[in-house]
Amino acid sequence: MTRLATTARVAEAAAPIDGRDQLAPLLERVRAGREFGANVLSTLDVLQVLYDRVLRITPATVDDPDRDRFLLSKGHAVAGYYALLAAKGFIPPDWLDDQGGPSSRLGDHPDRTLIPGVEIGSGSLGHGLGLGVGSALGLRAQGRLGPRVYVLLGDAELDEGSNHEAIAYAGALGLGNLTAIVVDNFSATHGWPGGVATRFTVNGWTAATVDGRDRDALHPALTGHHGHRPHVVVALVGDGE
Amino acid sequence: MRDTFVATTTEFLGDSRTVVVLADISAEAFAPAAARHPDRVINVGIREQLMVGVAGGLALTGLRPIVHSYAPFLVERSYEQIKLDLDHQGVGAVLVSVGASYDRAAAGRTHLGPADVALIDTLHDWTVHVPGHRDEVPGLLRDVVCGQDSAYVRLSTLSNARAYPGTGDLRVLRDAGPGAALLVAVGPTVDAALDATAGLPVTVAYTHRPRPFDTVGLRALVDSAVILVEPYLAGTSARLVSAALADRPHRLSALGVRREELRRYGSAADHARWHGLDAAGLRRSITDFLSPALA
Numbered sequence: 001m002t003r004l005a006t007t008a009r010v011a012e013a014a015a016p017i018d019g020r021d022q023l024a025p026l027l028e029r030v031r032a033g034r035e036f037g038a039n040v041l042s043t044l045d046v047l048q049v050l051y052d053r054v055l056r057i058t059p060a061t062v063d064d065p066d067r068d069r070f071l072l073s074k075g076h077a078v079a080g081y082y083a084l085l086a087a088k089g090f091i092p093p094d095w096l097d098d099q100g101g102p103s104s105r106l107g108d109h110p111d112r113t114l115i116p117g118v119e120i121g122s123g124s125l126g127h128g129l130g131l132g133v134g135s136a137l138g139l140r141a142q143g144r145l146g147p148r149v150y151v152l153l154g155d156a157e158l159d160e161g162s163n164h165e166a167i168a169y170a171g172a173l174g175l176g177n178l179t180a181i182v183v184d185n186f187s188a189t190h191g192w193p194g195g196v197a198t199r200f201t202v203n204g205w206t207a208a209t210v211d212g213r214d215r216d217a218l219h220p221a222l223t224g225h226h227g228h229r230p231h232v233v234v235a236l237v238g239d240g241e
Numbered sequence: 242m243r244d245t246f247v248a249t250t251t252e253f254l255g256d257s258r259t260v261v262v263l264a265d266i267s268a269e270a271f272a273p274a275a276a277r278h279p280d281r282v283i284n285v286g287i288r289e290q291l292m293v294g295v296a297g298g299l300a301l302t303g304l305r306p307i308v309h310s311y312a313p314f315l316v317e318r319s320y321e322q323i324k325l326d327l328d329h330q331g332v333g334a335v336l337v338s339v340g341a342s343y344d345r346a347a348a349g350r351t352h353l354g355p356a357d358v359a360l361i362d363t364l365h366d367w368t369v370h371v372p373g374h375r376d377e378v379p380g381l382l383r384d385v386v387c388g389q390d391s392a393y394v395r396l397s398t399l400s401n402a403r404a405y406p407g408t409g410d411l412r413v414l415r416d417a418g419p420g421a422a423l424l425v426a427v428g429p430t431v432d433a434a435l436d437a438t439a440g441l442p443v444t445v446a447y448t449h450r451p452r453p454f455d456t457v458g459l460r461a462l463v464d465s466a467v468i469l470v471e472p473y474l475a476g477t478s479a480r481l482v483s484a485a486l487a488d489r490p491h492r493l494s495a496l497g498v499r500r501e502e503l504r505r506y507g508s509a510a511d512h513a514r515w516h517g518l519d520a521a522g523l524r525r526s527i528t529d530f531l532s533p534a535l536a
Contacts, residue, residue, distance in 0.1 A: 065302070065303065111329075112330060112331065113330075113331045119301070120301070120330060121325070121329045121330055124321065124325055126290075127294060127321075127322070127325055127326055129294075130290065130291050130293075130294020130295055130297070130298065130322070130326065131294050131295075131297050131298040131301065131326055131330070132298060133291065133294070133295050133298060134294060134295035134296060134297055134298020134299045134300075134301070134302075135298035135299070135301055135302055136298070137280075137283060137295060137298065137299060138260070138298060138299040138300075138301065138302030138303070138304050139302055140280060141260060141280035141281050141299075141304065142257075142302065142303070142304070144302075161290075162290040162291065162294065162322075165285070165288035165290055165291035166291055166294070168286075168288075169285050169286060169288060169291055172286075
């Protein structure tokens with residue numbers, strides 16, 4: 001198993017970050033000279049706004065039943081996710097150096113049982129939203145009305161029909177403690193004429209479509225839920241990013 | 242069995258950890274329970290992938306889901322959700338099906354589910370119960386719901402005349418003495434197996450728990466010939482019997498539902514006969530197996 005980093009190094013990495021510059025060296029450690037597609041970067045701004053300003057979760061509260069839940073459904077978007085988890089102190093930065101190696105805890109898709117702070121194992125598309133609906137229902141059934149469940153998906157991931165089972169049901173139920181975030185890089189093979197958000201709003205969700213690179217626009221969108229309906233944020237990023 | 246399941250599960254809802262997840266099937270039977278526990282009796286509509294995904298999410302928040310539908314929809318349609326949304330997340334649930342194998346024969350192929358136990362058997366560490374009588378249901382259901390791990394409970398409209406409750410370890414119903422073949426009958430097949438082996442040198446043992454298979458009991462009871470009678474795909478438990486007896490010379494006949502699609506309707510009794518699982522069919526297979534020279 002990967003050796004633990006020193007406490008000091010974790011603390012240093014966990015210091016608040018204000019921009020991508022602080023994340024860049026950690027991302028480079030994950031990259032380790034490999035080519036990254038533009039899609040690896042498409043989630044970075046959303047992730048940073050979430051972890052900097054929205055999610056009520058810290059390395060000390062990963063097992064707190066009243067924590068917010070962040071579910072990465074598009075499990076291939078791990079490079080930025082791992083870098084951010086390291087930056088925030090959920091995992092030691094050392095873990096980034098042999099990502100995907102034989103004794104690494106960090107696969108090309110995340111495994112919740114191996115990584116502190118990771119809520120679901122993902123990789124096969126179309127599983128996160130159903131798990132998110134179940135998590136939101138479970139919190140509600142236990143009277144935990146504070147925590148919120150955020151699920152990050154991609155526009156191409158929406159091709160999977162299981163998402164539409166979850167979208168219709170969450171809308172019908174008025175599952176107000178659920179937020180879906182769709183990073184839309186226009187990569188769905190047959191597109192979403194009329195926009196991704198319409199698939200949600202027709203089922204009773206509230207929606208905000210914003211520039212996925214504009215953090216000042218992302219923050220109000222990610223916190224713009226009303227309480228009695230599920231909320232979707234469509235984060236538009238460049239073609240194929 | 243379904244009525245007993247609904248009544249027992251309704252009692253379990255007294256525990257605030259228990260949650261029932263449905264996809265319309267049996268929703269009416271659970272309506273009184275849903276009225277009392279609206280947050281813990283969840284009907285997602287005809288959405289089986291979501292049903293299992295939701296169960297995984299509920300379990301991630303610490304609840305104990307009981308997930309229920311028709312066998313082919315619960316296990317076959319949702320197989321990836323079972324594999325990933327439960328097992329891969331490291332959480333458990335209790336899956337309870339109706340519509341075993343050919344219970345609804347007249348409905349045709351879409352409602353036949355003989356492969357469910359074999360599919361569950363591709364996963365690790367699941368408990369599987371196949372009750373042969375409604376009175377076995379409350380005890381085995383309590384055992385698995387009180388646990389943490391995943392379990393599959395396969396209810397059927399077929400039944401033996403009497404119940405054999407208990408943990409599910411092999412239970413000898415007829416002892417034919419030293420040197421006899423051992424027949425292991427799972428769930429509702431045992432009455433036909435007892436009829437089929439009347440007067441034959443065959444010890445008959447019963448279980449309603451094919452997983453974990455009672456291999457200790459098997460080794461204690463077996464001489465050299467084993468006959469498996471399972472109400473789902475033939476051979477589903479053959480690998481476990483072979484592994485348990487790897488150090489002993491033995492012969493095995495694995496009887497169960499055959500793979501070919503019959504494209505016939507009729508009743509469950511008709512299908513049992515066509516698959517050779519009625520008493521006469523079993524007797525033919527068993528006498529052939531025991532007297533290979535005469536076959």
